[in-house]
Amino acid sequence: MKNKIKAVxxxxxxxxxxxxxxxxxxxxxxxxxxxxxxxxxxxxxAADKLKKISKAxxxxxxxxxxxxxxxxxxxxxxxxxxxxxIAYHRTKIAYLVPFYDTxxxxxxxxxxxxxxxxxxxxxxxxxxxxxxxxxxxxxxxxVVISGSIGCEKPDPILFETAIKxxxxxxxxxxxxxxxxxxDIKGANALNMITVQIMKGKYMALKPRDExxxxxxxxxxxxxxxxxxxx
Numbered sequence: 001m002k003n004k005i006k007a008v009x010x011x012x013x014x015x016x017x018x019x020x021x022x023x024x025x026x027x028x029x030x031x032x033x034x035x036x037x038x039x040x041x042x043x044x045x046a047a048d049k050l051k052k053i054s055k056a057x058x059x060x061x062x063x064x065x066x067x068x069x070x071x072x073x074x075x076x077x078x079x080x081x082x083x084x085x086i087a088y089h090r091t092k093i094a095y096l097v098p099f100y101d102t103x104x105x106x107x108x109x110x111x112x113x114x115x116x117x118x119x120x121x122x123x124x125x126x127x128x129x130x131x132x133x134x135x136x137x138x139x140x141x142x143v144v145i146s147g148s149i150g151c152e153k154p155d156p157i158l159f160e161t162a163i164k165x166x167x168x169x170x171x172x173x174x175x176x177x178x179x180x181x182x183d184i185k186g187a188n189a190l191n192m193i194t195v196q197i198m199k200g201k202y203m204a205l206k207p208r209d210e211x212x213x214x215x216x217x218x219x220x221x222x223x224x225x226x227x228x229x230x
Contacts, residue, residue, distance in 0.1 A: 005193060005228055007115040007141075007168045009159075011177035012127060014200025015221070016102050017134055022095035023059070026088045027051070033087035034065070037080045041072050060123060096133045099199075101222040106139045108225055117142040119162045119175065121182070124148045142166040153179075154186030154212075163190070176224055180205050185212040195224060 013019035031039075031046045039046070046068065053067045061067075065084045069077060109116060118140050120127050124147040131137040144162040146152040153159075163173055170190040177183025177195075179202045184194045188211055196214035207213040216227050 004172065005114070005174050006172040007117060007163075007166045008109055008174045008176065008224065008228075009117040009119050009142075009162055009166075009187075009192075010175075011179070011183050012118060012120040012122075012130055014178040014202070015176060015183075015197055016136060017096065017098050017130075018199070020200040022092060025095055026091040027054075029091040030065070030084040030088035033083040034068075034080045037083035038077070039069070039072070039074070039080050046072075060126070093133065096130060098134050098136065099221060101220055102134075102136070105221045105225060106136065109228075110139060112228075114228070115141045115166050115168065117144070117162050117166050119144050119153065119158055119177075119183075119186075121146040121152045153182040154189065156186060156189045159186050159190050159192065163192075174224075174228070176221070178202055180207055180212040180214060184214045188212065195227065197221060 010016060027050055028047055031043055031050065035041065035043060049071050050064065050068050053064055053071070054061070057064065057067065065081050066076070069075070069080065074080075106116065116139050118131070122145060124145045127145045127147070128137070128143075131143070142162050142165040144158055144165065146158060149158055149161060151157050159175070163170055166173070170192050174193040174195060175183055175187035176197060178197050178200045180196055184196055187194045194214045195216045195218055198217060198219050218224060218227070
């Protein structure tokens with residue numbers, strides 16, 4: 001490493017916890033509940049359609065289940081929608097748990113004297129909800145969320161804001177995230193040390209050029225401790 005690392009930043013989803021599994025299970029259980037409430041569809045077909053709707057309208061679109069009913073020719077049905085919403089949120093909360101090595105790794109980094117930060121995309125309240133439910137909110141000296149800044153990764157503004165708030169130079173900072181097109185690309189633009197964690201649905205993405213090529217690739221968050229010990 002060119003400089004001694006003083007601060008380590010993390011993405012949230014699929015970096016600190018299994019977001020991909022959480023969302024997949026929540027959607028699947030929502031569909032099962034909607035079928036039990038009277039939606040007469042094939043479960044796999046509905047899951048595929050819901051995934052496409054979410055991709056087209058965004059995962060935070062408030063009426064995804066209403067759109068799903070329209071796809072199958074249904075009109076407004078509050079009972080079916082409510083069943084889906086309740087099952088979705090119950091499952092989402094149940095799967096909102098850190099990876100097994102997340103808290104031990106953060107504790108070790110804190111005890112070694114590293115400053116810790118978050119750089120994440122999303123709606124600010126929802127991302128804070130995740131950190132609080134995960135029990136991680138007190139670990140971080142700086143939390144930068146795209147919804148509060150007005151741009152998303154890989155825009156360098158997010159990374160510049162986080163670095164400025166934590167009080168280090170870019171070369172003294174490490175970024176750990178699962179997406180090379182978001183986390184790695186944005187951090188590389190500022191010459192931060194970059195670490196791709198091989199988790200979640202985007203782990204198969206390959207670098208297109210040097211701009212999104214990570215300095216390190218790890219399979220576990222605890223592997224970051226080994227890198228910093230070099």
